[in-house]
Amino acid sequence: xxxxxxxxxxxxxxxxxxVKIECRSLDFQATTMFWYRQFPKQSLMLMAxxxxxxxATYEQGVEKDKFLINHASLTLSTLTVTSAHxxxxxxxxxSARWRGNTDTQYFGPGTRLTVL
Amino acid sequence: LAKTTQPISMxxxxxxxxxxxxxxxxxxxxxxxTWYQQFPSQGPRFIIQGYKTKVTNEVASLFIPADxxxxxLSLPRVSLSDTAVYYCLVGDQAAGNKLTFGGGxxxxxxx
Numbered sequence: 173x174x175x176x177x178x179x180x181x182x183x184x185x186x187x188x189x190x191v192k193i194e195c196r197s198l199d200f201q202a203t204t205m206f207w208y209r210q211f212p213k214q215s216l217m218l219m220a221x222x223x224x225x226x227x228a229t230y231e232q233g234v235e236k237d238k239f240l241i242n243h244a245s246l247t248l249s250t251l252t253v254t255s256a257h258x259x260x261x262x263x264x265x266x267s268a269r270w271r272g273n274t275d276t277q278y279f280g281p282g283t284r285l286t287v288l
Numbered sequence: 289l290a291k292t293t294q295p296i297s298m299x300x301x302x303x304x305x306x307x308x309x310x311x312x313x314x315x316x317x318x319x320x321x322t323w324y325q326q327f328p329s330q331g332p333r334f335i336i337q338g339y340k341t342k343v344t345n346e347v348a349s350l351f352i353p354a355d356x357x358x359x360x361l362s363l364p365r366v367s368l369s370d371t372a373v374y375y376c377l378v379g380d381q382a383a384g385n386k387l388t389f390g391g392g393x394x395x396x397x398x399x
Binding site: 176265274275278282 | 324330375386
């Protein structure tokens with residue numbers, strides 16, 4: 173149980189284009205989803221928290237107009253990196269938790285984004 | 289926001305027990321302690337979670353003293369495949385249980 177998937181697992185795009193990453197909870201309803209970014213040899217950094225049906229809450233320093241988050245259903249959240257640039261290249265990881273257990277987050281496998 | 293401190297790295301050998309201690313001096317009354325394992329280019333994997341005393345599952349044990357200002361993850365009889373980064377996290381109930389990742393402990397298991 174508690175499986176979270178991400179799609180795609182990796183993506184390469186040209187500078188200036190937008191990329192959408194999907195995060196799905198496969199066997200539970202995720203009332204809250206989180207998006208993290210991880211650079212090589214570094215720890216995970218929380219970007220934003222999204223609750224189903226409401227606007228995402230972004231961490232300080234994260235541009236909400238650049239990283240668009242949508243959490244339209246209890247099993248799907250999307251992160252769109254708009255006008256991507258090489259410095260946006262990173263490993264993006266989502267996590268999800270459900271209402272019945274707000275103390276535990278389950279993480280997806282991550283998406284490797286490379287912007288050329 | 290509860291912050292955690294753990295050793296940067298640890299080396300061990302196959303078959304040995306590995307104990308990683310994490311400090312969380314300002315943990316709040318309702319906060320849980322959770323440990324995750326991460327392999328390169330993968331998302332963190334849940335290992336174990338606890339609130340107080342001792343918790344054991346099929347892969348690890350978690351020891352939490354009465355003051356809850358620290359916790360110790362115990363991995364029995366590690367194998368090469370246990371080489372990974374281990375993160376100790378405290379959910380901040382006051383902040384919606386957000387997780388703030390520290391640097392983690394890089395465990396290297398040698399043959």
